[in-house]
Amino acid sequence: MQRHELTDQEWDLLAPHIPSAATGRPRADDRQVINGMVHKIRTGMPWRDLPHRYGPWQTVYTRFRRYALSGVFYQALQQIQAQVDAADDIDWLVQIDSSIVRAHQHAAATGRKGDTSADEPDDEALGRSRGGLTTKIHLACDGRGRPLALLITPGQRHDGVCAQPLLERIRVPRLGPGRPRCRPDHVIADKAYSSRGFPAYLRKRGIGHTIPEKADQQRHRHNRGRQGGRPPAFDRETYRRRNTVERCFNRLKHFRGITTRYDKTTASYKAAVSLASLLLWARSV
Structure with a gap:
């Protein structure tokens, strides 16, 4: 095993969720191709610079793009969450937050101005601010620091606006019969989520929360x-x-x-974050 490659334990968890081709030419080894994807995401190198041990870079990229559009890694992430939940090993004290990511100049060259399609947003989750082009990752994690749900938006999108859509993305399937687990026991968030709408939404769903109040909200309440x-x-x-x-x-x-x-499209960047999140779960089991 080379550096930045899957261990046997990680591959055993991921392999059942990789789609297989029933017909056609014999394709490149799945583990070799997935290792190429992990190496690329871990190092941030261009696809063309992938080491030869992973095979032709076009094969690795084409497979990654296919998985990104079909949501293979996000679905695999949910399945691993289901396995851990079946063992009663998820801490449902959920924390939410966001992090801004700088977009490289290569990510901005989408060539899709004014074009829309069903699988990609028009803005490709790229926002312009004083620091340049940015993307924001909104994340909900369990009490052990493992991602439960993620949302990719332009960098200028406010956290409070994305809080409800982020929580609604928490869907941990059941291995047996029953609906997916969607409701945390408790939610912790910082002051960016203290607007009236989000706590009211949590109370409506019967979810406890710990969110500090902003200073201006305290003054407004005292003045009334x-x-x-x-x-x-x-x-x-x-x-x-x-x-x-x-x-x-x-x-x-x-x-x-x-x-x-570095990814030009939102689907590819979300797939990269999903694959990294999946590895965090695999390493914690």
Whole structure:
């Protein structure tokens, strides 16, 4: 096994979820091709510079692009979550946060101005700010720092706007009969998620939450007197566990292809983040 390649344990977890071709020419070894994808994402190198031991780079790229459009890695991530949940090993104290990623100039050359399609958003999740082109990763992780759901948006998208869509992406399937597990026991988030809408949404679903109140919200409530209502409950001891999601981002950003976005399309970048998330789960089992 070379550096930045799958261990036997990781491959045993991932292999059952890789689609196989029933007909056609004999294709390149699946493990060899997946190792090429992991090496590319881990190092951030261009596809054309992949080492020869992974076979033709066109084969690795074509397979990766096919898996990205069909959501193979995200589906595999959900299946591994289902296996861990069946063993009652998921901590449903969920933390959510986001992280901004700089987009390389190669990611901006999409050649798709004014074009829309069913599988790719028009803006390709690229936002322009004072720092240039950026993408934002919104992440929900369990209490052990393993990704449960992710959402890719342009870098200028506010966290509070994406909080509800992010939580609705948590869907851990059951290995047996039953609906997927979608509801956390408790949610921890920082002040960016303290707008009235998101806590109200959590209360409606019966989800406990620990979210600090912004200073301007406190002043506004005090100025209203009795009509301002009571301050929201806040448990400092529980909030101290919010650093778990920060550590999850740190581990994801060990992959240089995620720390800087080189992928032109949102589907490819999401597939890269999903594959890295899948490896985090595989290494924790």
